[in-house]
Amino acid sequence: MAVLITKECIGCGACEPVCPFGAIRMQDGQAEIGEACTQCGACIDTCPVGAIKREEEAKQVTMDKTQYKDVWVYIEIAEGKPRNVGLELLGEGRKLADAMGQKLAAVIIGNNVEGVAKEAFAAGSDQVYLVEAPELARYSTDGYTATFTDLINTYKPSVILLGATNDGRDLGPRVACRVGTGLTADCTGLGIDEATGLIGWTRPAFGGNIMATILCPEHRPQMGTIRPSVFKRPIPDYTKTGEIIRVGSKVKAEDIRTKIIEVVKVSTASCNLEEAEIIVSGGRGMCSPENFSLIEDLADALGGAVGASRAAVDAGWKAHMHQVGQTGKTVGPKIYFACGISGAIQHMAGMSSSDIIIAINKDPEAPIFKVADYGIVGDVLEVLPLLTEEFRKIKA
Numbered sequence: 043m044a045v046l047i048t049k050e051c052i053g054c055g056a057c058e059p060v061c062p063f064g065a066i067r068m069q070d071g072q073a074e075i076g077e078a079c080t081q082c083g084a085c086i087d088t089c090p091v092g093a094i095k096r097e098e099e100a101k102q103v104t105m106d107k108t109q110y111k112d113v114w115v116y117i118e119i120a121e122g123k124p125r126n127v128g129l130e131l132l133g134e135g136r137k138l139a140d141a142m143g144q145k146l147a148a149v150i151i152g153n154n155v156e157g158v159a160k161e162a163f164a165a166g167s168d169q170v171y172l173v174e175a176p177e178l179a180r181y182s183t184d185g186y187t188a189t190f191t192d193l194i195n196t197y198k199p200s201v202i203l204l205g206a207t208n209d210g211r212d213l214g215p216r217v218a219c220r221v222g223t224g225l226t227a228d229c230t231g232l233g234i235d236e237a238t239g240l241i242g243w244t245r246p247a248f249g250g251n252i253m254a255t256i257l258c259p260e261h262r263p264q265m266g267t268i269r270p271s272v273f274k275r276p277i278p279d280y281t282k283t284g285e286i287i288r289v290g291s292k293v294k295a296e297d298i299r300t301k302i303i304e305v306v307k308v309s310t311a312s313c314n315l316e317e318a319e320i321i322v323s324g325g326r327g328m329c330s331p332e333n334f335s336l337i338e339d340l341a342d343a344l345g346g347a348v349g350a351s352r353a354a355v356d357a358g359w360k361a362h363m364h365q366v367g368q369t370g371k372t373v374g375p376k377i378y379f380a381c382g383i384s385g386a387i388q389h390m391a392g393m394s395s396s397d398i399i400i401a402i403n404k405d406p407e408a409p410i411f412k413v414a415d416y417g418i419v420g421d422v423l424e425v426l427p428l429l430t431e432e433f434r435k436i437k438a
């Protein structure tokens with residue numbers, strides 16, 4: 043990225059001696075950068091009036107932020123249906139858009155995915171930007187990055203929310219870089235900063251020991267990825283409709299450098315925690331990896347997913363993809379079973395928005411009972427088989 047001298051230069055000459063390559067010289071009372079410049083940036087901080095900038099920064103500073111308006115939500119699609127996280131973000135995006143007096147739009151990219159627009163309107167969207175093409179039938183880094191970047195450059199949204207999923211974490215930062223803005227990754231909270239009117243993006247920082255709220259004052263759009271299940275999916279209202287803005291795709295098959303040969307599903311229903319309505323989680327109180335089969339049995343009887351505390355994951359009893367909590371997944375099922383889990387604050391950060399919490403713990407003083415709707419004081423190794431048996435009887 044080139045280094046430029048902007049018109050703010052006052053010709054003081056402070057930058058000239060600091061260039062290690064002798065690439066700066068004074069000409070007609072202004073600094074000039076010559077061909078020897080290696081873009082090391084050593085001169086940037088020495089300028090007393092901030093007149094030396096990297097090219098991308100210089101572009102942004104002159105950017106007219108008033109051109110950017112509306113809140114966009116990227117709707118991720120799996121097997122023709124919107125993933126929950128996109129709809130959850132539309133619910134939260136609605137609040138932000140209303141507070142800012144702007145429109146809420148969903149971005150839908152794929153092939154034969156117009157049906158998803160109905161779900162977006164039902165979740166509160168005013169508009170849908172729809173890009174359909176055979177080349178976009180499956181997510182690809184090249185195809186989706188180019189498409190999303192084009193949409194932003196053409197329609198200039200003020201705020202973009204994406205799910206912190208595998209695809210969202212791949213797409214969001216690339217697009218942010220292409221349009222020269224920043225991105226707050228893996229947020230667990232959103233709000234409007236009272237002093238500036240900017241979006242306040244909240245996320246754990248320093249290994250989860252503090253919560254940081256980050257603003258994006260100089261660049262547009264303001265972008266962030268948000269963890270699934272942080273927000274509740276709004277109750278759909280299918281009477282709502284909106285405007286569909288169809289945008290032609292410029293992506294050609296040869297632009298996509300990665301070809302998907304085969305899709306191998308490693309994720310089974312038991313580890314799809316973000317979408318699960320029932321989760322049965324086990325902690326250190328399960329005492330051994332073998333005993334986790336009791337957790338799996340109950341989850342199976344209820345058609346739920348299997349979760350784990352960090353202690354159980356660190357012990358190697360379950361894979362990290364099952365971990366619930368601050369450094370694991372944030373979940374919000376209808377029913378959450380916490381079995382042999384003490385209820386440390388970092389665990390509760392990932393599951394406290396569950397509708398109903400049922401805790402099984404042999405210690406009646408365990409903190410988990412403070413947030414539980416139902417508590418069973420007892421040995422998990424005895425209680426779990428009884429519960430599974432009873433639920434299987436109901437199902438039969």
Ligand code: FAD
Nearest residue numbers: 250325326327351352353367368369370382384389404422
């Ligand atoms: P313990 O705290 O050891 O609790 C075990 C519980 O099982 C006890 O309450 C005990 O009474 C009960 N018990 C024992 N035997 C039985 C039995 N036979 N029947 C019934 N009950 C029994 N933790 C997470 O879970 N997720 C995270 O994402 C996470 N992130 C973290 C991030 C940071 C920065 C830090 C510092 C910590 C994080 N932790 C996280 C760790 C967290 O602080 C706790 O250490 C962890 O949650 C404890 O797991 P646990 O409840 O399984 O184990």
